[in-house]
Structures are given as structure tokens and as C-alpha cells.
Amino acid sequence: MASPSLVFYDIATHPQHTPYAPNPSKTRYALNFTKAPYRTEWVDIPDIHAVRTALACPATRKFLDGSDYHTLPMLRDTTPGAARVLGDSLDIACFLAARAAAWGGAALFPADSTRHGLDYSSPHIDAPTGGPPLSAREAPAPDLADYARFNTHVDATFTAYVALTSENMARAFPPASADRTKALFAQRAGVPSWDDLMGFLGDAERHKAIFRAFETGTAGLASLYAQKEGPFLEGQTPSYADLVVGGWLRMFSQFLEHDEWAEFCTWHGGVFGRLHDVLQSQYWEVR
Secondary structure (H helix, E strand, O other): OOOOOOEEEEEEEOOOOOOOOOHHHHHHHHHHOOOOOOEEEOOOHHHHHHHHOOOOOOOOOOOOOOOOOOOOOEEEEEOOOOOOOOOOHHHHHHHHHHOOOHHHHOOOOOOOOOOOOOOOOOOOOOOOOOOOOOOOOOOHHHHHHHHHHHHHHHHHHHHHOHHHHHHHHHOOHHHHHHHHHHHHHHHHHHHOOHHHHHHHHOOHHHHHHHHHHHHHHHHHHHHHOOOOOOOOOOEEEEEEEHHHHHHHHHHHHHHOHHHHHHHOOHHHHHHHHHHHHHHHHHOOOOO
16 A cells, blocks of 8 residues: 655654644644545654754744744655645645545535634733743635634643643653653753753642633633534534644643543533543544
């Protein structure tokens, strides 16, 4: 059997773990949603810069100091005469959307969409991020500008609470690159070591306070899901906007403590728990 023409670059994990990163998860959902023919190429976090450079795929985000932030996902189309590399989740979604009908997949950006909820405004959009820099990617087409904005605001909301995932994240690092990955994260945080970083992020009282604030901070987004029958923003019709939220739910489901995740799934009438369960059952496949 011929190898799939699309190569999806995702973050490598420990053999006993599964993919977790929010932006690659948005893309994995989109690939499966559109029934794209693809295979996964796994990249260790410290090697992402080199891999993107080798594929001539420039960074699409920057740190606060203006330096490039090289991250995943990437999608490489190996089709003869049409080869290309895309390095941003929204650009990839647009590429997939244009081909979904030919693959027998669903529409990522439904033509009859009411665009309910895409005007969501994050309470953290102007707050300094304690995690990776937010995507400032403009929409590849004017009619998708509200999806790009929604993506940025959803990223801002969940990034504000990403410290909740930090304590358990190391268990997902591949053994061969774990030390390099920890050193890279410590360097980005401006601290001497991973232990120093965890000493700050792992403070129990601080963790509890952030978790309590997480419920309040996600209330606005949850209210948009509560206005329809669900489980999606537009009720029974999913769109790329749901996959954006789903990518973040995937990460928090992997790294929150089990009791915290169970509690999170009950917040706001359970809208996020239902969305996560549906996306996982219908559109999550690792291949």
C-alpha cells in the first residue's frame, strides 16, 4: 500500500503516553474530521526548531523578546508537483477544508454556519501569557477572520491556566529526550533548572487557587455552548471552532489530576465534558 501523501508532524511522547499538545491536537482532530489520508511523524520537543528549519517552514509565532517560537503542528504534502509545508494549525485547517469533500469528510467551516460563539472574548486576551506565545496568525481568507479570532481568544483563556498541567507533563516526555526537554522549558522560563520551575509551579496552595479561578475563567466560553442543544457550539453541527476548544480539552484531560478533571467535566452544566467525549469518540485517531 502506498504511503499517505500527507505527513503530520506531532510532538513525540513517552511510549506509555498519548498525544497531548493543544495545537497539534486541533490538527489531528481536523485530519480525522476531514478523513484526510495521513501518517504521523513524531518530533521530540528540542528537535522541533531543526525539523522546521530543514523543511524551510518558518516560525509563525514569536516570544515576547521577538525571537522565533518554533513549535508544531506542521503538515507536509508530498504530492508530486504540489508539494508544500504548512506550519500553523489554522493554515492546515484551511488546506484540509478545501479537500474534505473529495475525501468524503465533513466541512470544517460549514457554509450554512450561523457562526454562533465566534465573537467570544477571552477575559485573558490582554494578560501576559505564562505559557507559549499566543497565535497571532491572520486568517488565510477574509471570511475566516472570525475563526482566527476565536482561536486566539480560546488560546488566551486556556493558556492562563496551563500551569495546572505542568506538574504532570514530564511523564509524557520520551525518556531519550526528557532531560533536554526539561532544560529547554527551564531556559524559556528563565530559571536555572526544571526542579526550580516545578518548585514554583508545584506550590499546592497556588495550584488550588488557579484551579478555582479556572472555573470562573471558562464560564464565558461555556455559556456559548449552553445556548444550544449541544454538544457543539451550533448544537448538532460541529465546526473547526469546536476542534479548537477540543485541542485544549485534550491537553487538560491528560495532565490534570484525575479528580480535578472529573470535577472540571461537571462545571457549567458539563458542556466541556460532553464536547470532549464526543470529539474523542468520533474524531480522535492516532495513525
